[in-house]
Amino acid sequence: NAGVTQTPKFRILKIGQSMTLQCAQDMNHNYMYWYRQDPGMGLKLIYYSVGAGITDKGEVPNGYNVSRSTTEDFPLRLELAAPSQTSVYFCASSSGNTIYFGEGSWLTVV
Amino acid sequence: GESVGLHLPTLSVQEGDNSIINCAYSNSASDYFIWYKQESGKGPQFIIDIRSNMDKRQGQRVTVLLNKTVKHLSLQIAATQPGDSAVYFCAETSQGNLIFGKGTKLSVKP
Structure with a gap:
């Protein structure tokens, strides 16, 4: 069972570069989420989606964009990377209240 | 230069003892x-979940207690094992969005 799959696992970006974090789930979940986790902190919600074609901002959306063209995929886009976006990013999905997380993507912006 | 790190609250317990991790929600x-x-x-x-119409729920070696009066949640782990060493987060939700607390680091001494 693949569950929630994130790629890449590790990435180093230069300031101003752009990149996309990929997320896919094979559980046919309607809800998908992107969180970031800074050192020693809990997870903060960046964006979420309640179904294909629908996305909404979370707590910390600035500097990010998302799209949800299919139920399975929920990519997170960083357009102009900044050092403040150095973090661990977790994608998640759910069909109800229990959320299943991916393994995380470690992003460093230098 | 000097670096400053963030420190999670830490709970250190002896293997075999019970652990209690607390969380205040907002x-x-x-x-x-x-x-x-x-x-x-x-x-x-x-690990385990609980709805607001309950005040206690038990799982395998874990119990969650909810006190809505003081907005407090606790996780009790019985007979703590080395494999329980991790960071534990509580999360609250209303209308589908999970909000995470900062976390508590549990260290189990053999």
């Missing part, structure tokens, strides 16, 4: 609560 409208376990380098894993 939103009185939250109706669902979850405890997650996060091991180093991995995504959060669901």
Whole structure:
């Protein structure tokens, strides 16, 4: 069972570069989420989606964009990377209240 | 130069003892609560949940207590084992969005 799959696992970006974090789930979940986790902190919600074609901002959306063209995929886009976006990013999905997380993507912006 | 790090609250217990991890939540409208376990380098894993119409729920070696009057949640782990060493997060939700607390690091001494 693949569950929630994130790629890449590790990435180093230069300031101003752009990149996309990929997320896919094979559980046919309607809800998908992107969180970031800074050192020693809990997870903060960046964006979420309640179904294909629908996305909404979370707590910390600035500097990010998302799209949800299919139920399975929920990519997170960083357009102009900044050092403040150095973090661990977790994608998640759910069909109800229990959320299943991916393994995380470690992003460093230098 | 000098670096400053963020430190999680830490609970250190002896193997075999019971552990109690506490969490205060902020939103009185939250109706669902979850405890997650996060091991180093991995995504959060669901442990146990509880709805706001309950004050106690038991799982295998774990018990969650909810006190809505003081907006307090606790996770009790019986007979703590070395494999329980991790960071534990509580999360609250109302209307579908999970809000995570900062986490508590549990260290189990053999």
